[in-house]
Amino acid sequence: MRIIDLRSDTITKPSPEMRERMAQAEVGDDVFGEDPTVNSLQEKVKELTGKEAALFVSSGTQANQICINAHTRPGEEVICEYRSHIFNYEAGSPALLSGVQLHPILGNYGVLDYENVKEAIRPLDHHFAQTRLISLENTHNRWGGTIYPIKKIKEMRRLADEHNLKMHLDGARLWNASVVSGISIKEYAGYFDSVSLCFSKGLGAPIGSIAAGSAEFIDSTHYYRKAYGGGMRQAGILAAAALYAIENNLERLKDDHRRARLLAEVFNTISGFVVDLQGVQTNIVIIDTSLNKKPAPQIAAELAEKGIKVQAFSSTRLRVVTHLDINDQDIDHTIEIIKKF
Numbered sequence: 001m002r003i004i005d006l007r008s009d010t011i012t013k014p015s016p017e018m019r020e021r022m023a024q025a026e027v028g029d030d031v032f033g034e035d036p037t038v039n040s041l042q043e044k045v046k047e048l049t050g051k052e053a054a055l056f057v058s059s060g061t062q063a064n065q066i067c068i069n070a071h072t073r074p075g076e077e078v079i080c081e082y083r084s085h086i087f088n089y090e091a092g093s094p095a096l097l098s099g100v101q102l103h104p105i106l107g108n109y110g111v112l113d114y115e116n117v118k119e120a121i122r123p124l125d126h127h128f129a130q131t132r133l134i135s136l137e138n139t140h141n142r143w144g145g146t147i148y149p150i151k152k153i154k155e156m157r158r159l160a161d162e163h164n165l166k167m168h169l170d171g172a173r174l175w176n177a178s179v180v181s182g183i184s185i186k187e188y189a190g191y192f193d194s195v196s197l198c199f200s201k202g203l204g205a206p207i208g209s210i211a212a213g214s215a216e217f218i219d220s221t222h223y224y225r226k227a228y229g230g231g232m233r234q235a236g237i238l239a240a241a242a243l244y245a246i247e248n249n250l251e252r253l254k255d256d257h258r259r260a261r262l263l264a265e266v267f268n269t270i271s272g273f274v275v276d277l278q279g280v281q282t283n284i285v286i287i288d289t290s291l292n293k294k295p296a297p298q299i300a301a302e303l304a305e306k307g308i309k310v311q312a313f314s315s316t317r318l319r320v321v322t323h324l325d326i327n328d329q330d331i332d333h334t335i336e337i338i339k340k341f
């Protein structure tokens, strides 16, 4: 049976060309800073983000967490969005590793309201954890790949500056936002003290993320990467895949976005499935199944039996993600199956 896996853009497998680039990579010991391919990836990301330094790490979680750790001290507080990745899917590591508490605020399509954030910033008083950092997510995974408007980012930056707060961007899928909005990675990154980017999502590399920021900041994240057991040795093999991904798989993200839109529109015509089309901005589609008699996990299981794998996000929500290993024929086939479903 033909299997079409729409659960996540992390499931992609490296292409023969990407593997060839990995096989040819020049390597060295990256813990000594001597891997030339890792170094050139870090240089490339410095250029792309306009930041002074970058550090290659194993995962998006690690990139976010070393940044949180380097920005904060135990007992401090980080403001984030309620459905954000750092709050929901990073295993409680802000508490575990940095000793900080998160202060989540429900946003709209992942976008935080200025007044709500202003209200959430703790006054300087011994009763309170001190607010140190605001973390934003762009695109926003759990809200369905939504793009954080640049106007709202600028507004948040002003607020952060007024209160002497740092800003971190979880940019695991910033590539997708940039391709749609036409706003460069550099412009987005310019509003933040630190940014994390992933190569293993839409860009299709097998492993790897990166944190970027000032030279002093990235120097301090080195310590946390080591402390988390994240120092890698001949990591150039992985960095080569990331370089290949940046060079070859960035512009094509618009195909993923077009396909996600098409799937969203079709799902929306089927009774028992509702998609908020306003929220479909990149490669993720969230399908509300609350009008369906079956719970979302059961629908996902039944679709899987027909060869279509989707993710149950909750008892009433499914998530569908388009990616590098999905082509137009896969979309046509998926549409055929769901229309019959």
Ligand SMILES: Cc1ncc(COP(=O)(O)O)c(C=O)c1O
Residues within 6 Å of the ligand: 058, 059, 060, 061, 062, 064, 085, 086, 137, 139, 140, 141, 170, 172, 173, 198, 200, 209
């Ligand atoms: C928005 C966002 N940030 C961070 C991550 C973490 O990435 P990783 O799975 O590489 O730790 C993910 C993973 O899907 C994500 O969607």
